[in-house]
Amino acid sequence: MIELAGLSTVYPNGVRAVDALDLSINDGEFFALLGPSGCGKTTLLRTIAGLEQSSSGTIMLGGNDVTRVEAGKRGVAMVFQDYALFPHMTVAQNIAYPLRVRRASRQAQQDAAVSTSADLGLSALLERRPAQLSGGQQQRVALARAIAMSADVLLLDEPLSNLDARLRLEARTFLKRLQRDLGLTTVFVTHDQAEALALADRIAVMAEGRIRQLGTPKEVFQRPADTFVANFIGSTPMNLLTGTVRDGFVEVAGARLPAPAPSLTDGAPVVAGIRPEYLRPATEGITGTVSIVENLGVTSLVTLECPGEVLVGLTVPEHEEPAVGSTMTAAPAPGRLLLYDGETNQLV
Amino acid sequence: MTFKTMLRRSLYTVLIAALLAFFAVPMLWLASAPFDSDPGVGLRWPDWTLDNWRVTFSHPYALGSLVNSIVLCAVATIVTTALGTLAAYALSRVRIPGRDALLYVLLLLSSVVTGTAAMVPIFVLMLQLGLINSQYATGLVIAGGLLPAAIFILKDFIDTVPRSYEESARVFGASPWQVLRDVVLPVARPGIATILVWAFVQAWGNFLLPFLLLREVDAQPAAVLLRTLRDEGGSANLTVIPVFSLLYAVPVVALYLFVSKRYGFRFHGGIKA
Numbered sequence: 001m002i003e004l005a006g007l008s009t010v011y012p013n014g015v016r017a018v019d020a021l022d023l024s025i026n027d028g029e030f031f032a033l034l035g036p037s038g039c040g041k042t043t044l045l046r047t048i049a050g051l052e053q054s055s056s057g058t059i060m061l062g063g064n065d066v067t068r069v070e071a072g073k074r075g076v077a078m079v080f081q082d083y084a085l086f087p088h089m090t091v092a093q094n095i096a097y098p099l100r101v102r103r104a105s106r107q108a109q110q111d112a113a114v115s116t117s118a119d120l121g122l123s124a125l126l127e128r129r130p131a132q133l134s135g136g137q138q139q140r141v142a143l144a145r146a147i148a149m150s151a152d153v154l155l156l157d158e159p160l161s162n163l164d165a166r167l168r169l170e171a172r173t174f175l176k177r178l179q180r181d182l183g184l185t186t187v188f189v190t191h192d193q194a195e196a197l198a199l200a201d202r203i204a205v206m207a208e209g210r211i212r213q214l215g216t217p218k219e220v221f222q223r224p225a226d227t228f229v230a231n232f233i234g235s236t237p238m239n240l241l242t243g244t245v246r247d248g249f250v251e252v253a254g255a256r257l258p259a260p261a262p263s264l265t266d267g268a269p270v271v272a273g274i275r276p277e278y279l280r281p282a283t284e285g286i287t288g289t290v291s292i293v294e295n296l297g298v299t300s301l302v303t304l305e306c307p308g309e310v311l312v313g314l315t316v317p318e319h320e321e322p323a324v325g326s327t328m329t330a331a332p333a334p335g336r337l338l339l340y341d342g343e344t345n346q347l348v
Numbered sequence: 349m350t351f352k353t354m355l356r357r358s359l360y361t362v363l364i365a366a367l368l369a370f371f372a373v374p375m376l377w378l379a380s381a382p383f384d385s386d387p388g389v390g391l392r393w394p395d396w397t398l399d400n401w402r403v404t405f406s407h408p409y410a411l412g413s414l415v416n417s418i419v420l421c422a423v424a425t426i427v428t429t430a431l432g433t434l435a436a437y438a439l440s441r442v443r444i445p446g447r448d449a450l451l452y453v454l455l456l457l458s459s460v461v462t463g464t465a466a467m468v469p470i471f472v473l474m475l476q477l478g479l480i481n482s483q484y485a486t487g488l489v490i491a492g493g494l495l496p497a498a499i500f501i502l503k504d505f506i507d508t509v510p511r512s513y514e515e516s517a518r519v520f521g522a523s524p525w526q527v528l529r530d531v532v533l534p535v536a537r538p539g540i541a542t543i544l545v546w547a548f549v550q551a552w553g554n555f556l557l558p559f560l561l562l563r564e565v566d567a568q569p570a571a572v573l574l575r576t577l578r579d580e581g582g583s584a585n586l587t588v589i590p591v592f593s594l595l596y597a598v599p600v601v602a603l604y605l606f607v608s609k610r611y612g613f614r615f616h617g618g619i620k621a
Contacts, residue, residue, distance in 0.1 A: 051515050072521030084516035088534040097530070098520040149520055 001027050002048065002153060002185065007057035008209075009040075009047045017043035019209035020057065025202075028183045030176070032200035034190055036232065040209035041189045045155050048187065049078045062152055072101075077146035078155040081162060083138050085130035091117065091141050092126040098149035116144045120178070136167050140174075147182065154179075156188035160195055172198055193233045197221060205229045223338065227345040230273045230338070236301055239279070239312050241272045242342065250339065254307030255286040260337050261348050269342025276301060278336035279314035285331030286312055290322045304328060378597065381590035388586065404591040409565055409573055414595060416483055416562075417552060417569035421599075423487025424494065424551035429544045431491070432498035437532060439499065440506040441514075451500055458496035464556070471560055479561075483569075486561045490551045498543050505539030506532065541611035548603055570596045 002025040009018040017040040025031045033041040046052040048059060050071030058067045066074045077098075085094050093100075095116055096109035104112075117123050120140045130138055139159070146154055159175060160168045176199055179186050190196050196203050197217040205213045205220060205228075213225035224230035230238045243252030245264040250257045252272045264270070277299075279286075288304030291311075299315040302322060306312055314330050322328050339348040373391055381387040382401065384394035404410050439447060470489060479485035509532055517527045533540070552571065559572045570592070577592065579585045 049519055051518065071515075071518045076519065078516070078519045080512040080516055082510060082512050084510065084512040086513060086517075086531055086535070088537075097517070100530075101517070101520050101522045101526060145520075 001025065001060075001062060002187070003058075003060040004048075005058045005060075007044075007047065007059065008055045009043050009052050010055040016209050017052075018047060018054075021209070021211060023204060023211065023214070025185060025187060027185055029185055030179050030199060030201045031185075031187045032190060032196035032203040033187065033206060034193060034196040034203050034232075035206035037191055039206045041191075041206050042157060043209075044206070045078075045157055045187060045189045048153075049076050049155055050074050075152045076155060077149040077151035077153070079139075079142045079146050079157065079159060081158040083130075083142035083162070085138055085141055085145075087130055089129075090126065091122060091128050091130070091133070094130065094141055095122075095144045095148050097145060112148045116148045119147075120144045135163050136171055139163065139171060143175075143178065147184075152185065154184045154186045156186065158190060159188055160190070160192070168195075175199060194235055197233070205232060223347065224273070225347050227271055227273065227340050230340070234275055234277075236276045236296075236313060236315065239272075239274045239276065240340075241274075241310060241312065243270055243272050244268065245270055245339075250337070253286050253288070253310040253312055257285065257332065257337060259339065260335070261339060264339070264348065270348065271340040271342055271345065273338040273340060274312075274332045274336060276313040276315045278333045279312070279330045280333055281316065281320070282329055282331035285329050287327065287329040288312060290324050290326050290328050293321055293324060302328070304330070378590070378594055381586075382594050384590075387590050400587050400591045404588045404595075407588055407592075409568070410577075410588065410592055410595075412566055413568055413570045413573035414599075416567060417571065417596075418599065420483045420487045420490070420558065420569050421548050421551040423484050424490040425544060425547045427488060427491035428494045428498050428547040429540060432495055432502050432543060432547075433533070433536070433540055435495070435499045436502035436506050437528065440503050441511075451496075451503065454496035455500050458493055467556070467560060470557075474561055481562055481564050481567045483562070483567065486558050487551070489561065490554055490557055491547075493557075494547050494550055498547060502536070502539055502543055505536045509535045537611055541607045545604055545607050549600055552600055 002023075004021055004023045007018055007021045007023075008016060010016050019040070021044065033044060035041045043052055047054050050066070050069065050073075054067060058065055060066070061074060061076065086097070089097070092110070092113040095113040099109045099112050113126060114123070117126055120143060122137070122140055122144060125133060125137060125141075130141065133141065139162070156175075160171055163171055172195065179199075188199070197220075200217060202214065202216055203220050204211045207228055213220055213229045220229065221233055224233055224238070227240055230240060241252045243250050245251075245259055245268045246256075246266055248259050250259045250270060250272050257272070286304065286306055288306035288310075290302055291305045292303040294301040294303075295318075296315070298318055300318060300321050302314050302316055304312045304314065312330070316322070340346060341348055377391050380391070380394045383396055383398070384392070385397040385399065386395065387400065439451065444450075474480055474485060474489070477485075513531050513535065514527050517531050522530065555571045555575075558569050562568050562572065565573075565576070574589070574592065574596065577585045577588050579587075
């Protein structure tokens with residue numbers, strides 16, 4: 001179990017990369033730190049690993065305070081974004097390196113390399129050098145080396161970002177199965193929301209060194225806590241439309257939609273959030289002119305130009321594409337309209 | 349082929365041949381003169397004999413000077429490579445204000461330190477320390493002159509070793525010493541090998557410092573002794589000089605071949621993972 005309390009990491013130049021952060025990660029959990037670049041997610045990971053000194057707060061691992069314990073003595077293994085495989089060592093030597101550091105016997109090093117590499121399908125590659133491996137193989141060697149350390153916690157920095165798009169999906173499935181089989185508490189950093197949604201048991205969405213939302217992929221996807229998270233999560237950007245509340249309805253983009261929270265005061269400014277995937281063609285709702293149709297494969301993303309120069313996106317099945325220039329009406333699926341406070345941008 | 353291109357090509361070939369001859373003649377002389385019964389300064393097919401070798405080996409200082417050279421160069425090379433590597437690693441990894449300025453100033457001063465300008469103070473310093481006629485001390489002075497350039501070049505090599513390598517080793521529990529031994533040194537090895545050979549060659553050919561600091565004839569290295577190889581009449585001793593020159597060239601070539609084969613040379617940083 002990882003427990004962070006009031007953790008801050010401030011760089012010498014005064015940047016608060018991690019800002020008074022509280023977080024606890026359960027044993028065996030696959031946990032994602034998600035956010036745009038510069039949000040402090042990598043610094044947080046490095047602080048847990050001990051590569052960055054925290055400025056205040058505490059880090060507890062399995063009940064022990066490791067805040068001032070140096071890297072390598074925390075029982076934390078880490079896989080770097082570039083894998084950091086040692087180019088002058090063979091695959092076997094790379095995998096056995098954590099044991100070599102601890103001065104384990106040659107036999108123990110050999111055994112660790114053989115058994116760990118077998119688990120990751122690397123047995124045939126033991127005598128190769130990293131330069132002779134494909135990107136996916138390099139990643140598996142880096143994982144094997146981290147696993148050979150037999151640490152309690154595994155940290156992954158952008159584990160899939162160095163792979164090409166095709167391989168990434170394969171590696172994602174592999175990673176998820178591996179984590180489940182090992183049952184190892186795993187924290188990974190990513191800027192790719194699809195990766196976080198697909199892999200993680202829970203996600204912390206970060207911005208400016210703080211956690212904006214903590215929850216399961218479903219919670220984060222379906223009910224983003226604020227407009228920042230709403231904007232960040234989802235492969236097609238969420239429609240965020242400014243409007244006002246009147247008589248239990250939301251007036252937005254020239255339409256009146258039933259408000260999900262009837263307690264709102266009349267005239268309050270709100271932001272209505274609807275995912276394009278949750279908008280459906282309807283007889284009543286948001287009406288606009290079809291201006292752009294983008295083919296996404298199974299679905300198409302249609303952009304509607306609505307009154308007041310508001311653009312609304314919705315997805316339609318591939319065989320129901322409307323003609324460009326035609327008029328179309330769409331309404332949110334039941335329970336899928338989210339309202340954010342117009343001033344604080346928080347979910348109402 | 350037109351006449352014009354033919355003419356151009358022949359002129360080109362003649363020019364290249366002349367250039368090659370210019371550089372090849374001394375080499376051929378070095379290969380043939382030691383085995384000639386009457387070596388001259390010109391090049392000719394030798395009248396084979398090994399007498400020159402016998403005379404050279406019986407020369408009172410010739411072989412001793414080569415041993416002196418090796419001691420002197422070993423000290424200078426080991427000190428330069430070891431300290432240069434450690435200093436370059438520190439300067440590459442630790443951020444201190446004015447680091448680059450420091451490096452450039454060192455580099456600039458290094459040509460002064462072992463250059464002619466500082467000869468008198470260095471001589472006086474060594475005299476007062478009682479280190480005249482010591483090969484070890486002379487090796488240290490030469491190393492002092494080589495270090496700035498060595499640090500400058502090695503820092504460039506070590507800069508290209510990704511930090512993630514070291515951080516990765518640290519996360520696995522490696523001590524700073526283990527990080528250096530297991531990761532940084534092996535990855536920077538082509539650079540270190542280059543500096544090793546470079547330092548050796550610099551020290552091997554250095555004349556001025558050993559000439560000033562090693563006053564006894566039996567303490568002098570080969571580079572200094574070469575100048576004193578004269579016969580009774582005061583003209584160059586062409587019996588000893590060709591053999592001595594060939595022997596003088598051997599260690600440098602041997603070291604180059606050994607290091608090049610074993611470690612591979614590179615004159616720039618950059619690694620491929």
